[in-house]
Amino acid sequence: MSAQKIPATLIPGDGIGPEIMEAALAALEAVGAPFEWEEMPAGMGALKSEGDPLPGKTLDSIRRTRLALKGPLETPVGGGFRSINVRLREEFKLYANIRPARTLIPGGRYDNIDLIVCRENLEGLYMGYEHFIPIEGDPHAVAMSTGVNTRQGARHILEYAFDHAIALGRKKVTVVHKANIMKALTGIFLETAEQMFEERYKGKIQFEQVIVDACCMKLVMNPWQFDVLVTTNLFGDILSDLTAGLVGGLGMAPGSNIGADAAIFEAVHGSAPDIAGRGIANPTALVLAAALMLDHVKQQDKGDRIRQAVSDTLNVDNVRTGDLGGKASTREYTEALVARIRNNG
Numbered sequence: 001m002s003a004q005k006i007p008a009t010l011i012p013g014d015g016i017g018p019e020i021m022e023a024a025l026a027a028l029e030a031v032g033a034p035f036e037w038e039e040m041p042a043g044m045g046a047l048k049s050e051g052d053p054l055p056g057k058t059l060d061s062i063r064r065t066r067l068a069l070k071g072p073l074e075t076p077v078g079g080g081f082r083s084i085n086v087r088l089r090e091e092f093k094l095y096a097n098i099r100p101a102r103t104l105i106p107g108g109r110y111d112n113i114d115l116i117v118c119r120e121n122l123e124g125l126y127m128g129y130e131h132f133i134p135i136e137g138d139p140h141a142v143a144m145s146t147g148v149n150t151r152q153g154a155r156h157i158l159e160y161a162f163d164h165a166i167a168l169g170r171k172k173v174t175v176v177h178k179a180n181i182m183k184a185l186t187g188i189f190l191e192t193a194e195q196m197f198e199e200r201y202k203g204k205i206q207f208e209q210v211i212v213d214a215c216c217m218k219l220v221m222n223p224w225q226f227d228v229l230v231t232t233n234l235f236g237d238i239l240s241d242l243t244a245g246l247v248g249g250l251g252m253a254p255g256s257n258i259g260a261d262a263a264i265f266e267a268v269h270g271s272a273p274d275i276a277g278r279g280i281a282n283p284t285a286l287v288l289a290a291a292l293m294l295d296h297v298k299q300q301d302k303g304d305r306i307r308q309a310v311s312d313t314l315n316v317d318n319v320r321t322g323d324l325g326g327k328a329s330t331r332e333y334t335e336a337l338v339a340r341i342r343n344n345g
């Protein structure tokens with residue numbers, strides 16, 4: 001009897017997107033993933049073919065499936081287009097951006113890293129509510145930016161972070177803030193975290209708070225003291241690139257965007273236009289995003305098989321792409337990965 005199919009939207013994306021998506025799909029097929037794909041356009045490709053970088057039919061598909069695997073999207077410069085990724089987050093209320101960072105290649109500067117950054121995805125300074133005030137002929141004499149954080153927004157991401165950490169058997173949640181200076185904007189986040197911990201999570205998991213600048217220093221000096229980090233949008237953007245750097249760079253970093261109306265899985269990196277079409281991109285981040293998608297639909301055993309095969313391909317078979325100092329093309333790496341998945345059983 002064949003397992004039940006799960007409809008899901010597939011967005012190959014721009015630049016290296018289609019090349020790395022091929023690898024992710026091959027890995028998913030090799031583990032027998034249950035997804036039934038609706039392939040949809042978005043990004044520069046969609047602007048050319050449909051006249052819109054985020055066509056209505058793509059949004060309709062995600063509304064139907066509530067689940068998507070997405071390659072990187074290039075937001076057209078000029079022409080008044082807003083970031084497609086921000087539009088997707090808003091459209092589907094994707095309030096939690098979860099970025100795990102695990103050491104995949106031992107022997108580097110940092111071994112045994114296993115961190116998760118939970119980033120608020122819809123509020124704060126990152127939303128870019130900005131304007132200039134002209135003075136005496138200088139149109140840019142003063143620049144202003146407004147950040148908005150709400151109790152409800154903080155609750156959503158904090159609840160997800162605590163619940164996710166407990167479900168994964170993690171030990172500690174650290175809330176990262178700047179409440180000593182931005183007493184309202186990030187104070188509300190810290191205050192909500194402390195309240196929620198007292199009311200709902202005390203005794204279930206450890207909890208601590210740290211100021212964002214000290215957090216950066218501590219992550220570089222001794223990242224092993226942290227476990228799950230939860231923070232506001234802009235700090236999460238920065239901290240998750242820092243943690244990706246600890247485990248070998250953006251080519252290794254997957255991310256999930258979880259919301260009330262959908263969940264979208266992607267690589268943290270962009271479309272890498274400098275290497276697009278050359279067949280040399282590292283598909284690991286998107287492959288790991290596909291594994292997160294399997295976890296999300298409660299098929300973690302299959303997700304684990306992909307993660308194990310990635311580790312074996314990189315470390316036992318020593319097949320690596322150029323960004324990791326290897327010589328393998330995207331396709332050679334993918335073939336080795338699929339062989340690993342099949343051989344590991």
Ligand code: NAD
Binds near residue numbers: 073085268
């Ligand atoms: P980028 O992440 O595309 O590239 C930065 C550098 O990392 C480049 O040198 C690139 O070659 C390298 N790199 C990235 N991914 C790699 C991979 N998988 N394998 C090997 N090398 C890799 O960042 P950018 O150049 O600032 O952005 C390019 C475009 O991507 C922009 O249009 C940006 O808006 C978009 N972008 C999209 C997303 C997304 O869709 N989630 C995220 C970031 C940037």
